Amino acid sequence: MHDRSTPFEATIKWTRKETRDTFTCAIRISNRDIQRGYRFVPGQFNMLYVPGIGEAPISMSSSPLDRDIMHTVRIAGDVTTALSLLGAGEVIGIRGPFGRGWPIEEAEDLDLLIVAGGLGIAPLRSVARHFMKTHSPKKKTAHPRRMLLYGAKTPKDIVFRDEFPRFRDIFDVFLSVDRADPEEYWRGETGLVTQLFDRLSLDPVRTIVFMCGPEIMMQTSVRELILREVPEEKIFVSMERNMNCGMGICGHCFFGPKFVCKDGPVFRFSEISGLMGIKEL
Amino acid sequence: MSVPATARKLKKEDLSCVFDQLRASHRVIGPKIEGGVIVLADIDVHDIPAGFEDRQAAGSYSLIRSDRPEIFSFSAGPDSFKRFLHPPVSEMFTFRRSRTSMTITPSGREEKPLAFIGIRACDLSAMKLYDRIFLEGPVKDNTYASLRSNAFIIAVNCCRPGDNCFCSSMGTGPEVKDGYDIVLTELRDSFLVESGTVRGQDLLARLALEEATGIDVDEKAERTGACIRAMKKSIRAEELPGLIYRNPDHPHWADIAERDLECGNCTQVCPTCFCNATYDLVRLSQVSFKPPGLSGVRVRKWDSCFSRNFGRVHGGNFRPSRRARYRQWMSHKLAYAIEQFGLPGCVGCGRCITWCPAGIDITVEAEALKDAR
Numbered sequence: 251m252h253d254r255s256t257p258f259e260a261t262i263k264w265t266r267k268e269t270r271d272t273f274t275c276a277i278r279i280s281n282r283d284i285q286r287g288y289r290f291v292p293g294q295f296n297m298l299y300v301p302g303i304g305e306a307p308i309s310m311s312s313s314p315l316d317r318d319i320m321h322t323v324r325i326a327g328d329v330t331t332a333l334s335l336l337g338a339g340e341v342i343g344i345r346g347p348f349g350r351g352w353p354i355e356e357a358e359d360l361d362l363l364i365v366a367g368g369l370g371i372a373p374l375r376s377v378a379r380h381f382m383k384t385h386s387p388k389k390k391t392a393h394p395r396r397m398l399l400y401g402a403k404t405p406k407d408i409v410f411r412d413e414f415p416r417f418r419d420i421f422d423v424f425l426s427v428d429r430a431d432p433e434e435y436w437r438g439e440t441g442l443v444t445q446l447f448d449r450l451s452l453d454p455v456r457t458i459v460f461m462c463g464p465e466i467m468m469q470t471s472v473r474e475l476i477l478r479e480v481p482e483e484k485i486f487v488s489m490e491r492n493m494n495c496g497m498g499i500c501g502h503c504f505f506g507p508k509f510v511c512k513d514g515p516v517f518r519f520s521e522i523s524g525l526m527g528i529k530e531l
Numbered sequence: 532m533s534v535p536a537t538a539r540k541l542k543k544e545d546l547s548c549v550f551d552q553l554r555a556s557h558r559v560i561g562p563k564i565e566g567g568v569i570v571l572a573d574i575d576v577h578d579i580p581a582g583f584e585d586r587q588a589a590g591s592y593s594l595i596r597s598d599r600p601e602i603f604s605f606s607a608g609p610d611s612f613k614r615f616l617h618p619p620v621s622e623m624f625t626f627r628r629s630r631t632s633m634t635i636t637p638s639g640r641e642e643k644p645l646a647f648i649g650i651r652a653c654d655l656s657a658m659k660l661y662d663r664i665f666l667e668g669p670v671k672d673n674t675y676a677s678l679r680s681n682a683f684i685i686a687v688n689c690c691r692p693g694d695n696c697f698c699s700s701m702g703t704g705p706e707v708k709d710g711y712d713i714v715l716t717e718l719r720d721s722f723l724v725e726s727g728t729v730r731g732q733d734l735l736a737r738l739a740l741e742e743a744t745g746i747d748v749d750e751k752a753e754r755t756g757a758c759i760r761a762m763k764k765s766i767r768a769e770e771l772p773g774l775i776y777r778n779p780d781h782p783h784w785a786d787i788a789e790r791d792l793e794c795g796n797c798t799q800v801c802p803t804c805f806c807n808a809t810y811d812l813v814r815l816s817q818v819s820f821k822p823p824g825l826s827g828v829r830v831r832k833w834d835s836c837f838s839r840n841f842g843r844v845h846g847g848n849f850r851p852s853r854r855a856r857y858r859q860w861m862s863h864k865l866a867y868a869i870e871q872f873g874l875p876g877c878v879g880c881g882r883c884i885t886w887c888p889a890g891i892d893i894t895v896e897a898e899a900l901k902d903a904r
C-alpha cells in the first residue's frame with residue numbers, strides 16, 4: 251500500500267462545469283506504482299491538496315472502473331476556489347483513499363434506493379456509474395429494483411443533469427426541486443425531496459438505502475423510511491464534519507465517539523441513530 | 532515476594548551511569564526547573580530537581596525545596612512527552628510547485644532518537660494511546676512515527692502522589708506496568724531497576740549491577756502501595772462513560788460553561804489531547820516566475836476543541852456553544868476514547884486541574900453528573 255500520510259502528485263486531465271458553483275475534474279496519479287496500487291470503493295474520499303493553500307476532503311464521483319479519478323467540487327472557500335482555477339495539465343497533491351464507503355456487495359441483490367440532496371449526489375454518482383458499468387443498460391429488472399431520488403435547490407442546481415437520461419437506464423429516477431426557476435421550464439416535482447417517498451412502493455424486507463445530503467434532509471428521510479418499515483440496519487448515510495487529516499489523527503471530524511473520516515463517512519444508520527438527534531455533537 | 536529475573540539495584544549516585552550509556556546514541560530528555568516550574572528538557576543527571584516538591588491545587592502550582600531524601604521527589608509539571616513526540620508546531624514536509632509539477636519532501640528529523648527519563652505511569656498510558664492513534668490506525672502517521680521510533684523509555688514508579696493525581700482510580704498508575712525499556716523504583720538507599728525490553732536488558736547488562744533481593748521487591752510494593760493510599764482524588768471511571776452517553780443535555784454542562792474561560796490550557800497540558808490542524812506556510816523568498824511557482828512548508832500545530840473554529844465548516848459550525856465544546860472535551864476524555872482506542876482518554880495526572888486558571892476540577896465536575904430520576 252502506498253503512503254497515505256504524505257500527498258502525491260496527480261495531473262488534472264480535464265475539468266467540466268456542472269452548475270453555476272460546481273465543477274468536475276478528472277485526475278490521474280503521476281507515479282505509475284502508486285497509480286497501480288491505488289484502489290477505492292464508492293463513498294470513499296481523497297484529501298485534495300493545492301500546495302500553498304491547503305487540503306479539502308472530496309469524495310470520488312467516478313466509479314472505480316473509470317480510467318481516471320473524478321471529483322465533483324462545490325466552490326465553497328479557499329481550497330475549493332483554488333481547485334476551480336486549475337485546468338488540464340496542471341497538478342495537485344492527493345492523499346487517499348480514506349474512509350469507509352458504500353456496501354456495494356450488500357446492495358447487489360437487493361432493491362437499492364439512492365437518496366441524494368444537492369451535492370450529496372457526488373459520492374452516489376460513483377455508485378450509479380458502478381451499476382451502469384456492471385449491468386447492461388436497457389434491462390431494468392423488476393427485482394432487484396434500483397431507484398434514485400434526487401432533490402436540488404432549483405433546476406439549475408441539479409448536478410450531472412445531462413447524465414440523468416443514462417441513470418434512467420438502470421434506475422427509476424424521481425427528481426424534485428425546492429423551487430422552480432420562473433424563467434425555466436420545469437416539469438418535475440417542486441418541494442422537499444422527502445415528499446417523493448410517497449411515489450415509491452418499497453418492499454421493506456428487500457430494500458437497502460444509500461443516502462447523502464444535508465443532515466436535516468437525511469434525518470427527515472430516515473424518518474420516512476422507518477415509517478415505511480425499512481430497518482435502520484439497511485439504511486446507510488454519509489456524514490459530513492470538519493476534516494483536516496482524513497485519517498483519524500486530527501480530531502476535527504468527531505461525531506460523538508465516531509471519527510467520520512475513518513469509521514465513516516458512510517455509516518449504517520443503526521450505528522449512529524443514538525447520536526443523530528443530539529444537538530451540537 | 533518473588534524477584535523478577537531482570538531486577539537489579541542501582542546506587543543512587545550511579546544514576547549518572549544511565550545517562551552515560553544513553554548520551555552517545557540518544558538525546559536525553561528529563562525533568563528540570565525552568566521559570567519556577569518543572570519542565571522537560573535536554574538534561575544531565577544534576578539537572579533533575581532532586582529534593583524539590585510541588586504544591587498543586589485547582590488553578591495553582593508552586594515548587595518548594597523540601598528536605599526529602601528522594602531524587603524523584605516531585606510529580607508531573609505542565610510538560611509531558613507530548614511536546615517532543617507531538618510537538619506544538621512541527622514541520623511535515625516542504626513543497627515546491629509549478630503549474631505542471633510539484634515536489635514534496637518529507638521534513639528531516641533529529642539525527643538521534645529520544646530517551647525519556649523519569650516518565651511516570653500516567654504518561655506512559657498516554658503514550659500508549661498516542662501509539663494507537665498515530666501508528667496503529669488505518670493509516671500510520673509519518674511525522675509521529677519518525678519522532679517515536681527508537682525512543683528509549685526510562686520510567687519511574689511514583690512513591691508519592693501529586694496533590695491533583697487520581698491515576699489509581701483511572702487504573703493508569705501509579706505503578707508502571709508496560710511500555711518501558713527500564714523502570715526505576717526509588718528505594719531508601721538505591722533504585723530497584725527492572726527492564727521491560729531487550730534493549731533495556733542490554734543497557735542494564737552493560738552497567739554490571741548487583742542483583743535485587745526479595746526485600747527490595749517488597750519495598751517497591753510497599754512504596755507504590757503507600758502512594759495509592761496517599762492519593763487524595765478519585766473519579767468514578769467505570770460509571771462515567773455510561774453517565775456521559777446518557778446525559779448529553781444534563782444542566783451541569785451549561786453550569787461548567789459559565790465558569791469555563793475557553794483558554795485551552797487544559798488541552799495543552801493534557802498528555803492525551805492530540806488534536807491538531809495543518810497549515811501551509813508559503814516562503815515568499817522562493818517564489819519564482821520562470822517557471823512560475825512557489826514553495827513552502829506544511830506545518831502541523833496543536834489545536835483545541837475549545838476553539839470556536841474547531842467545528843467550523845463552510846456555512847456553519849457544529850459546536851457553536853461553549854457548553855457543547857466543554858462537553859465534547861470531557862466526553863472524549865472520559866468516555867469516547869475508550870470506545871475509540873480501548874484506552875482511557877484521561878490518565879489521572881491532574882494537569883488540567885492545576886493549570887486551569889478558573890480552577891475547574893475534572894474530578895469535581897464529573898461527580899456532578901447524575902442520571903435524572
Ligand SMILES: Cc1cc2nc3c(=O)[nH]c(=O)nc-3n(C[C@H](O)[C@H](O)[C@H](O)COP(=O)(O)OP(=O)(O)OC[C@H]3O[C@@H](n4cnc5c(N)ncnc54)[C@H](O)[C@@H]3O)c2cc1C
Pocket residue numbers: 295304305306307308309310321322323324325326327328329330331369372373489490491492493494515843844845
Ligand atoms: C467526507 C466528505 C466528503 C466530501 N465530499 C465533497 C465533494 O465530493 N464535493 C464537495 O464539493 N465537497 C465535499 N465535501 C465538503 C468539502 O470538503 C468542503 O466544502 C471543503 O473542505 C471546503 O474547503 P474550502 O477550503 O474550500 O473552504 P473553507 O471554508 O475555506 O475551509 C477551511 C477549512 O475548513 C474545513 N472545512 C470547511 N468546510 C468543510 C466541510 N464542509 N467539510 C469538511 N471540512 C470543512 C476544512 O478543514 C478546510 O480546510 C466533503 C466533505 C466531507 C467531510
Ligand code: SF4
Pocket residue numbers: 606607651652653654689691692693696697698699703704705706758878879880881
Ligand atoms: S497520576 Fe499517578 S503516575 Fe501520574 S504522577 Fe500522579 S501518582 Fe504518578
